[in-house]
Amino acid sequence: MRYISTRGQAPALNFEDVLLAGLATDGGLYVPENLPRFTQEEIASWAGLPYHELAFRVMRPFVTGSIPDADFKKILEETYGVFSHNAVAPLRQLNGNEWVLELFHGPTLAFKDFALQLLGRLLDYVLEKRGERVVIVGATSGDTGSAAIEGCKHCENVDIFILHPHNRVSEVQRRQMTTIFGENIHNIAIEGNFDDCQEMVKASFADQGFLKGTRLVAVNSINWARIMAQIVYYFHAALQLGGPARSVAFSVPTGNFGDIFAGYLARNMGLPINQLIVATNRNDILHRFMSGNQYVKETLHATLSPSMDIMVSSNFERLLFDLHGRNGAAIAGLMDSFKQGGGFSVEQERWTEARKLFDSLAVDDAQTCETIAEVFEQTGEVLDPHTAIGVKAARECRRSLDIPMVILGTAHPVKFPDAVLKAGVGKALELPVHLSDLFERDERCTVLPNDLKAVQAFVSQHGNRGKPL
Numbered sequence: 001m002r003y004i005s006t007r008g009q010a011p012a013l014n015f016e017d018v019l020l021a022g023l024a025t026d027g028g029l030y031v032p033e034n035l036p037r038f039t040q041e042e043i044a045s046w047a048g049l050p051y052h053e054l055a056f057r058v059m060r061p062f063v064t065g066s067i068p069d070a071d072f073k074k075i076l077e078e079t080y081g082v083f084s085h086n087a088v089a090p091l092r093q094l095n096g097n098e099w100v101l102e103l104f105h106g107p108t109l110a111f112k113d114f115a116l117q118l119l120g121r122l123l124d125y126v127l128e129k130r131g132e133r134v135v136i137v138g139a140t141s142g143d144t145g146s147a148a149i150e151g152c153k154h155c156e157n158v159d160i161f162i163l164h165p166h167n168r169v170s171e172v173q174r175r176q177m178t179t180i181f182g183e184n185i186h187n188i189a190i191e192g193n194f195d196d197c198q199e200m201v202k203a204s205f206a207d208q209g210f211l212k213g214t215r216l217v218a219v220n221s222i223n224w225a226r227i228m229a230q231i232v233y234y235f236h237a238a239l240q241l242g243g244p245a246r247s248v249a250f251s252v253p254t255g256n257f258g259d260i261f262a263g264y265l266a267r268n269m270g271l272p273i274n275q276l277i278v279a280t281n282r283n284d285i286l287h288r289f290m291s292g293n294q295y296v297k298e299t300l301h302a303t304l305s306p307s308m309d310i311m312v313s314s315n316f317e318r319l320l321f322d323l324h325g326r327n328g329a330a331i332a333g334l335m336d337s338f339k340q341g342g343g344f345s346v347e348q349e350r351w352t353e354a355r356k357l358f359d360s361l362a363v364d365d366a367q368t369c370e371t372i373a374e375v376f377e378q379t380g381e382v383l384d385p386h387t388a389i390g391v392k393a394a395r396e397c398r399r400s401l402d403i404p405m406v407i408l409g410t411a412h413p414v415k416f417p418d419a420v421l422k423a424g425v426g427k428a429l430e431l432p433v434h435l436s437d438l439f440e441r442d443e444r445c446t447v448l449p450n451d452l453k454a455v456q457a458f459v460s461q462h463g464n465r466g467k468p469l
């Protein structure tokens, strides 16, 4: 499989190189040159497979030529073996024909484990073969950092540095990062905000001199391997609900558009999906595009669903690329005007094309709490605030009651106790067994000033299993 850039000016890469790449050299994002397409009979024949075997069938075409089948199977079996639920991604019924796909049974209790557990293992496999080491520098406002550290903690060939804003992530989220020890794991608390952390990561990709030749790898959802891993659970859910003979609809709590883009790809690979709902919080740039064809940056608001607090959605560029007939020059132009003027709209027929599949809703904090309370009353289930936004949007935007509606359950409610408390759900939430002593564990973290040079010096001092690069 070959991968091309959404801006048309970077060299095509194979899977291995895409895994190790960040942005393409032209500033674009990598996508498969040709998407695999499965027949209905083929998809139907996968019903009842264990999750890792389904994952093998769905992802195999993407890694062909880079990873032999037997090795890939083994990696997948290990990856999904660490999830605490036998079904890996169980479906739970809320109402008639309304389901939550629980994606929070991984080590860090959010859906990001599906991709980052795999990414860590793939990196180590490829690097071992090449005899190389890499450094990861990533920024997090919460979920990505812990999932990336969990995914990479056993990697022999990776040193991971995760930057989080000092005193600005929840205690559960911080402890999920800082209580994991290893010579190759480095938590840095920056005396600044999340944007400061993200800017430092960007600047480090732009100027890598401090790495003395060691390669820098991205762990945010611009990394293709993350999107790839997320395609699988759309197949998994649909197969349990009568697919592919029957269509299914999905409602997806959305920030950077990575998770829902995987659903769009599943549909293009042959899975009958009749509707994808973009569910956002008050940071609603995607809702404003879907409802009014305006992609315009606005100020950032802190919400009860912090993992969706974004101003722009990096993966949206991948959808725009398809909507523009995969014309890289057109995307480069759009992104340029976005950078200069802060916004754009697309031609009417392209927008209409998107709306055939996508609907959207923006849900504020008050509605989020109302939905948590409502679902608790109806079912006894406690939803996390991100999932609650998905449920609200599903109920408002659903096109057909005959088609099963699946809401992606993106996080476990115990990660976001503030929202659950505000919703007035009086049920004490307990940490799952593997995290039950989280609040007693020792923490390891280095506080650094909001200064790029200080951070880069720290990375080069510790980037080789704690020793200098």
Ligand SMILES: *Cc1c(COP(=O)(O)O)cnc(C)c1O
Pocket (backbone or CB within 6 Å): 110, 111, 112, 143, 144, 221, 253, 254, 255, 256, 257, 258, 259, 260, 307, 308, 386, 410, 411
């Ligand atoms: C990351 C995250 C999201 C948003 O997913 P995107 O792929 O960025 O759209 C939603 N919910 C939770 C809990 C998350 O951690």
